[in-house]
Every structure is written in structure tokens, then in C-alpha cells.
Amino acid sequence: MDQRNIGLATSQSDAFEHEVVRHSLTEELYTRDRGELHIHMNGAIPMSTIQHIIADELTELPSGFLLERDLVRKTPCQSLASYLTPWQILRLFPKKRENLDRLSLAIVASLAESNVRFAELRSSVLYLAALQNCSPTEALERLIESTTAASNHFGMRLGLILTVTRGDYSSVALSTLLQAYQNLGEPDEVIGIDLAGNEEIACPGELPSLYRKAKDQYGLGITIHAGETGRVDNVRAAVELFSADRIGHGTAASKDPYLLDLLAKQEICIEVCPISNRLTGAVPVDEAHPLLEFRRHQVPFVICSDNPAIHQRGLADDDATAMAEGLSASDIYQQFEAAKRYTFIEGLD
Ligand SMILES: [Zn+2]
Numbered sequence: 001m002d003q004r005n006i007g008l009a010t011s012q013s014d015a016f017e018h019e020v021v022r023h024s025l026t027e028e029l030y031t032r033d034r035g036e037l038h039i040h041m042n043g044a045i046p047m048s049t050i051q052h053i054i055a056d057e058l059t060e061l062p063s064g065f066l067l068e069r070d071l072v073r074k075t076p077c078q079s080l081a082s083y084l085t086p087w088q089i090l091r092l093f094p095k096k097r098e099n100l101d102r103l104s105l106a107i108v109a110s111l112a113e114s115n116v117r118f119a120e121l122r123s124s125v126l127y128l129a130a131l132q133n134c135s136p137t138e139a140l141e142r143l144i145e146s147t148t149a150a151s152n153h154f155g156m157r158l159g160l161i162l163t164v165t166r167g168d169y170s171s172v173a174l175s176t177l178l179q180a181y182q183n184l185g186e187p188d189e190v191i192g193i194d195l196a197g198n199e200e201i202a203c204p205g206e207l208p209s210l211y212r213k214a215k216d217q218y219g220l221g222i223t224i225h226a227g228e229t230g231r232v233d234n235v236r237a238a239v240e241l242f243s244a245d246r247i248g249h250g251t252a253a254s255k256d257p258y259l260l261d262l263l264a265k266q267e268i269c270i271e272v273c274p275i276s277n278r279l280t281g282a283v284p285v286d287e288a289h290p291l292l293e294f295r296r297h298q299v300p301f302v303i304c305s306d307n308p309a310i311h312q313r314g315l316a317d318d319d320a321t322a323m324a325e326g327l328s329a330s331d332i333y334q335q336f337e338a339a340k341r342y343t344f345i346e347g348l349d
Pocket residue numbers: 038040196225248306
């Protein structure tokens with residue numbers, strides 16, 4: 001069975017059968033050092049750490065929520081809303097400073113276990129400020145301290161990406177985050193800004209110019225979640241209006257050859273999250289994964305894990321899934337190099 005056939009077979013039936021997928025990676029590929037360019041902090045907290053924190057903070061679970069059932073997503077979901085069920089509780093903690101330290105350490109530990117040597121962690125600092133009852137500046141400072149301590153402990157290079165949620169208040173949120181960044185003296189640990197959330201929601205007209213300004217003024221990298229839910233115009237807007245350096249998911253772009261050529265020409269990198277794309281339905285079970293189109297049009301891409309703890313997988317499993325979807329071992333090696341080239345972290349050796 002060639003790789004293409006494996007891709008079809010896995011997407012139809014046993015796509016996430018751990019051992020089956022993992023076998024497509026050689027030992028050398030599986031154990032190789034990696035870079036992670038698209039991972040959400042709250043989707044990367046191991047289950048045992050979550051259990052510990054919610055017990056410690058006496059977090060009240062929504063009625064009917066079962067941790068073992070509702071905190072993990074291992075098979076394709078009926079809807080994006082269903083995939084997002086775990087966030088019903090992921091947004092309820094950490095309320096305590098020490099639990100932020102605890103979860104940062106656990107996230108970095110699990111990344112280290114997947115041979116990740118450099119990682120860009122995404123976080124919504126404003127939700128952290130609300131939970132910890134502190135200012136956005138204090139929340140950002142705490143986040144930097146926690147993640148720096150964790151990265152020092154494991155000898156990993158880490159950078160932080162500040163995530164803004166799409167919607168009416170996204171301009172205000174971005175301005176607030178940038179003010180916090182300025183208040184802290186533009187710390188090197190912050191490397192980029194992200195836009196995430198419901199792609200059907202329109203953003204304020206001035207938002208793209210605020211992103212461009214942050215890029216020009218502070219040298220922050222820009223990555224935009226776009227085209228995950230079929231809206232190809234969001235990918236185009238990310239490129240043409242937001243001056244994005246990278247696109248999160250971008251699966252819808254595969255339907256537009258002109259856009260693919262534009263991405264290739266401008267060397268905009270797509271953060272492909274193969275396991276997530278199948279679980280959310282961004283790539284329907286009966287369709288080939290768009291990364292084959294990305295490759296055909298020579299659009300740069302990196303393989304990322306998005307929310308590995310929710311999937312109960314590591315980054316190597318995403319590489320293996322990408323191979324099951326049709327990539328060759330040589331493609332996987334190439335994207336390791338692309339991760340070094342497109343990371344917003346500077347001075348990697
Ligand atoms: Zn994401």
C-alpha cells in the first residue's frame with residue numbers, strides 16, 4: 001500500500017489508531033528534534049495536571065461534564081462546537097499563580113517528551129488576567145515568568161504568541177495586549193501575535209492596520225488562524241490586509257490555486273495541524289488533506305499539533321499522520337527545516 005492509499009484508509013476508518021499511524025515513521029524520524037509553531041497553551045495541559053488544578057481550585061464543572069469523556073477529542077467531531085467542548089472547563093483555570101507555574105511546567109515537560117527543542121506557545125493573556133484578578137500587564141509578566149522557568153528547566157527555547165479572539169472587541173484586546181507588552185519594556189519572550197476564534201465573525205475595520213503597525217513597530221511576527229472553516233476570503237485577508245507571516249490551518253486555501261500561488265510567491269508558511277484538521281472536520285473524512293495541494297504549489301508549510309493534550313497525541317504523531325495523508329519522509333525532513341526558518345524565535349542554533 002503506498003502512502004496515498006494509507007492516507008485514504010486512515011481518513012476513512014482508523015485514522016487515529018495510534019500504533020497504525022506511528023508505524024509510518026522510522027525510529028530516526030520519530031525521535032528527531034522538533035520545533036512546534038502552532039500550539040495553544042490551554043490545549044496542551046496534560047489531563048493529570050488539569051485534574052490536580054481543578055481539585056486544588058475547587059473548580060465547579062458544568063453540569064453533565066465528564067472529564068474522561070469531554071476533555072479529550074480522539075475521533076472526528078460532528079461539529080467545531082463539539083470539538084471545542086473541552087474549553088468549557090479549560091477557560092475556568094488557573095486562578096492561582098502557582099497553578100500557572102504548574103501547568104507551564106507540565107506543558108513544557110510533555111513537549112520535551114516529544115523531542116520538541118523550540119516552541120511558540122499561544123495564550124490569551126486577557127483571560128488569564130480575568131482569572132487571576134490582575135491587570136493584563138501583570139498577567140503577561142506572570143506568563144513570561146512561568147514559561148521562562150519551565151523552559152530553563154528543560155533547556156527548551158520558548159517564545160510567546162499573544163492570541164486575540166475575533167469579534168467586536170478584537171481591536172481593543174490587541175491594543176490592551178500591546179500596551180502590556182510596552183509596559184514590560186517589550187520583552188524578548190513575546191515573539192508574535194495571533195488572531196483566532198470564530199471565522200464567521202467580522203472584525204473591526206481598523207484591526208488589520210493595528211496588526212501591521214505592531215509588526216512594523218515592534219518586529220512581532222504575525223500568524224492568523226484563517227481558512228480553517230472553509231472561508232477562503234479570510235486567508236486572502238490575512239495575506240493582503242494583516243501582512244501575515246504565517247497562516248494557521250489555511251485548509252480552505254487549497255480550493256483556490258491563485259491564492260496558493262500567492263502564498264508560495266510571498267513565502268507565507270502554513271501551519272498544518274493534521275490531527276486537529278481531521279478531528280474538527282476542517283478536512284472532511286472523505287477528502288484528501290490539502291497539504292498535498294500545498295506541496296504541489298510549493299507553499300511552505302510546517303507540521304504542528306494545535307491542541308496535543310486534547311488529542312492525547314504528540315507532535316511526532318502529527319508528523320506520522322501527515323505521512324499517512326500522503327507526505328514522504330523527505331517532506332517531513334524539509335518541514336523540520338521550514339520550522340527553523342519560519343519560527344519567530346530568533347537566534348536558534
Ligand atoms: Zn490553533
